[in-house]
Every structure is written in C-alpha cells, then in structure tokens.
Amino acid sequence: MTDPLLNRILPNPDSTPGYLLWLSRPRFWLYLAGPVVVGVTYAAGGPGDLFRPIAVALFAYFLFPANVFLYGVNDLFDADVDVENPKKDDREIRYQQDRAVGAVIALSGLLGGLFLPFLPAAGAVGMIGFLALAVEYSAPPLRFKTTPFFDSLSNGLYVLPGVVAYAAVAGGAPPVAAVAGGWLWAMGMHTFSAIPDIGPDRAAGIETTATRLGKARTYLYCGGCWLAAALVFGTVHPFFAALLGIYPVFVAVVAATDLPVGRVYWWFPALNTAVGTLFTLAGLWVTLYG
Numbered sequence: 001m002t003d004p005l006l007n008r009i010l011p012n013p014d015s016t017p018g019y020l021l022w023l024s025r026p027r028f029w030l031y032l033a034g035p036v037v038v039g040v041t042y043a044a045g046g047p048g049d050l051f052r053p054i055a056v057a058l059f060a061y062f063l064f065p066a067n068v069f070l071y072g073v074n075d076l077f078d079a080d081v082d083v084e085n086p087k088k089d090d091r092e093i094r095y096q097q098d099r100a101v102g103a104v105i106a107l108s109g110l111l112g113g114l115f116l117p118f119l120p121a122a123g124a125v126g127m128i129g130f131l132a133l134a135v136e137y138s139a140p141p142l143r144f145k146t147t148p149f150f151d152s153l154s155n156g157l158y159v160l161p162g163v164v165a166y167a168a169v170a171g172g173a174p175p176v177a178a179v180a181g182g183w184l185w186a187m188g189m190h191t192f193s194a195i196p197d198i199g200p201d202r203a204a205g206i207e208t209t210a211t212r213l214g215k216a217r218t219y220l221y222c223g224g225c226w227l228a229a230a231l232v233f234g235t236v237h238p239f240f241a242a243l244l245g246i247y248p249v250f251v252a253v254v255a256a257t258d259l260p261v262g263r264v265y266w267w268f269p270a271l272n273t274a275v276g277t278l279f280t281l282a283g284l285w286v287t288l289y290g
Contacts, residue, residue: 016100023075023101024067027269032070033063034276035162035182041283043170050287054118054168061115062161065108070134070157072105074145077138109134115164123167126160133157148212152225155190156183178240181233185244188225189268191218192251196262219255223248239282243275 013019040055049055112131116124136142137154144154159182166174173179194201194210195218201211210218226247234241250271254264 016098019098019101020068020104023072024064025071027266029063029067030269030273030276031158032066032161033059034273035159036062036165038276038279038283039162039165039174040169041280041287042174043166043168044283044287045170047288049169052169054115055165058115058161058165058168061112065111066130066134066161069105069108069112069131072101072108073135074138076102076105077140077143118168119164120167120171122173123164126163126167130157130160130164133160145208146206148207148209151194152187152191152209152221156186158186158189159183175236177232177235181229181236181240181244184225184229184232185247188222188229188247188251189272191225192222192261192268193265194218196265215261216255219251223251223255226251240279243278246271246275 013022036055036059040050040052040059044050109131112127115127119127133144133154134157137144137151137157144150159179162182163174163179191209194208195215197208198210198215198218201208209221213221226244230241230244230248233244253259254261
C-alpha cells in the first residue's frame with residue numbers, strides 16, 4: 001500500500017480486520033452511504049424522521065458491511081485479472097484467499113437481507129436489486145463487468161441505497177425522474193473509473209465499455225451520461241440540474257487538457273462528497289424550514 005492518507009489511518013492489512021477495512025475501499029464508503037443520507041433527507045416529513053432507527057441502521061449498513069460485500073465479491077472474482085492491475089499495488093489491495101474473509105463477505109450480504117421484513121415494497125425491491133447487482137456485476141453467470149454497456153448500466157446499483165432509504169422513511173418510492181437521473185449519473189461515474197483500467201483490462205482479455213470505445217470516445221460517453229442525468233434530474237427541480245451539470249463540464253475540461261485520468265479518478269471522492277453535501281443541505285433546508 002502506498003496511499004499516504006490511508007496508511008496513516010488504517011491498521012496494517014496483514015491482520016484480518018485491517019484487511020477487511022482496506023478491502024471495503026474507505027475512500028468510496030460514501031458512494032453507498034451518501035445516497036442513504038440524501039434519500040432520508042428528502043423523504044423526511046420533519047426533523048424526527050432524519051434519525052429514525054431504520055434510517056440510522058441503513059446508513060450503518062451501507063457505510064461498511066455493504067462495501068465489504070460489494071468490493072469483496074468484486075475482488076474474489078477478479079483475483080486473477082488483478083494481477084495486471086497497478087491500482088492493486090497502489091491505492092487498493094489484492095484479494096486474500098482466506099476462509100474468514102470469505103465468510104465475512106457472505107455475512108455482509110446476508111445482513112442486507114435482514115432489512116427486508118422492515119421495508120415497504122419499493123424499499124425491498126431496491127435492496128434485492130442492490131444485492132443481486134452487487135453479485136452479478138462480478139460473478140458468473142452474468143458477470144456484467146465483462147460485457148460492454150451492461151457494465152455501465154448495472155452500476156446504477158449505487159443509486160439503490162438511496163431508493164431503499166427513501167422508501168423506508170416515506171413509505172413509497174422516490175420520484176422516477178430522480179432514480180433515472182441518479183442511475184445515469186452512476187453509469188457515467190462507473191465508465192469514467194474504467195478509463196485507467198483500459199490497458200490492464202485489455203492485457204487480461206477483459207472487454208468493457210471503456211475498452212470497446214477507447215479513451216476519447218469514453219470521455220464522450222461519460223459526458224453524455226452526465227448531461228442526460230442533469231436534464232432528467234432537472235425535471236424534479238432545476239437546482240438538481242445545476243448541481244449535476246458540474247460533471248459534463250468537468251469531463252470536458254479533463255478531455256481538453258489531457259489531464260492524467262489515473263490521477264483525476266482519485267479526485268472524485270472529494271467532488272462527489274461536495275455535490276452530495278449540497279444535495280443534502282438543500283433537502284435539510286426544505287425539511288426544517290419548508
């Protein structure tokens with residue numbers, strides 16, 4: 001591991017707890033937990049709804065166990081492929097063939113299923129969808145990540161924690177346009193993240209949207225997804241279009257200046273956290289001051 005920040009914070013990956021923390025991709029924890037916060041904020045009818053037990057429990061689940069499940073399944077089925085991936089020598093960690101680790105990954109998925117009796121129909125569908133896509137993105141027989149465009153489409157799974165949380169608090173599904181806009185945003189995020197892997201994926205014989213399109217056209221694809229996300233989400237409220245409109249501008253700047261995409265990719269946790277915070281603050285304003 002050569003990530004200076006996480007090296008100072010996390011325990012050594014040689015221990016099982018330390019390894020599981022590294023496996024869960026701490027930099028990306030809010031990619032699943034953040035949508036829960038947004039979903040709860042916009043579902044809340046008042047301040048009391050923000051900290052309902054089901055909302056707090058879902059946040060805790062999607063902050064850590066769900067990340068262990070998602071990335072654990074990914075690393076398990078990518079163990080051979082990751083031999084060629086330089087990210088595993090730098091910011092991430094290679095899969096550790098260990099029964100205890102495998103058991104924790106499986107239990108993390110089962111833990112998500114324990115929420116089902118406490119969720120309304122829309123929330124249960126969202127949770128089942130998340131768990132199914134978390135597995136089939138990486139695992140046979142579907143292994144979406146090796147099928148161009150289905151790899152991108154399946155990564156709408158990052159929106160589903162928000163759907164689950166919204167439904168748990170509001171009792172019904174969020175607006176279709178919000179889900180569709182979020183799904184398009186996640187598609188762009190996933191495909192942008194695949195650009196640094198074009199070389200290793202081609203060397204390993206894996207075909208993805210990014211390897212199919214190549215770097216330049218993948219930039220266009222991501223920009224198109226993000227522009228569509230802004231337009232669709234904007235039908236819920238123009239404020240959302242303004243926030244998501246940052247992303248197509250961002251990718252255009254990256255493409256025009258030829259910034260090193262391997263470095264830019266690691267800027268996204270900060271950018272996404274900032275945008276998610278603005279989403280949340282706007283929702284809190286409405287909830288508290290209506």
